[in-house]
Amino acid sequence: METVIRGEENTVQPMNNVEETAEQKTAMKIWIAVDESEGSFYALEWALQHLFLHHDATDNKSVTVVHVQPPFQPTYTALSVGPVLFSTSGARESMEKAEEESAAKVLARASELCDQHKIKAECLVLKGKPKEILVEAVEQMNIDLLVVGSRGLGHIKRAVLGSISDYCAHHANCPVIIVRPPKASEN
Numbered sequence: 001m002e003t004v005i006r007g008e009e010n011t012v013q014p015m016n017n018v019e020e021t022a023e024q025k026t027a028m029k030i031w032i033a034v035d036e037s038e039g040s041f042y043a044l045e046w047a048l049q050h051l052f053l054h055h056d057a058t059d060n061k062s063v064t065v066v067h068v069q070p071p072f073q074p075t076y077t078a079l080s081v082g083p084v085l086f087s088t089s090g091a092r093e094s095m096e097k098a099e100e101e102s103a104a105k106v107l108a109r110a111s112e113l114c115d116q117h118k119i120k121a122e123c124l125v126l127k128g129k130p131k132e133i134l135v136e137a138v139e140q141m142n143i144d145l146l147v148v149g150s151r152g153l154g155h156i157k158r159a160v161l162g163s164i165s166d167y168c169a170h171h172a173n174c175p176v177i178i179v180r181p182p183k184a185s186e187n
Contacts, residue, residue, distance in 0.1 A: 027061065029064070029144045030047070031065075031134075031141075032044050032063055033068070033146065033147065034065055034149075035068070037149065039151050039180075039181045040149035041110070043148060044113055047179070048063075048113065048117040061119050062119065063119060063120075064121070066134070068127070069127045071129065131168060134146065138168075138172050144175075145174060145177065146176045146177070147179060148165045148178055149165070149179050150165050151163075
């Protein structure tokens with residue numbers, strides 16, 4: 001129930017029969033980020049179970065499953081003459097093909113999970129540094145909610161490696177749900 005304050009009397013009156021605007025009727029834009037980790041698939045499963053509690057097959061509810069491919073980083077070694085690149089153009093193409101195949105497998109698995117829950121899934125592959133590209137894309141696409149998994153890094157590893165979920169929680173302009181997988185003893 002909504003309320004409104006009218007005039008200088010400051011009386012509060014309920015607004016019961018308010019028609020929904022087109023914006024209110026549109027579905028929430030939900031992105032669920034996945035990668036090869038079991039933690040990200042646990043987050044996907046959690047989101048499908050908890051964000052669509054009152055869903056039936058006729059609702060046409062949908063989510064966007066997002067996979068971010070990190071940029072290709074060639075292997076270097078330090079020799080007395082300086083860094084030497086060990087990857088040839090053929091090796092680079094092979095790596096890019098392997099990354100595309102990996103992304104396809106991840107998204108196929110995610111789509112299958114969405115199908116099991118009768119949730120329509122749109123799949124999106126982005127390229128770049130995962131934490132930065134997710135935050136940037138969420139803002140550009142006006143996403144309402146981002147769901148990410150947590151790898152459960154300790155304080156030291158998180159400080160050294162950086163945490164995608166932590167970065168998204170602090171920099172995304174939409175709410176972020178970070179889903180932690182259960183501890184092994186809870187299974």
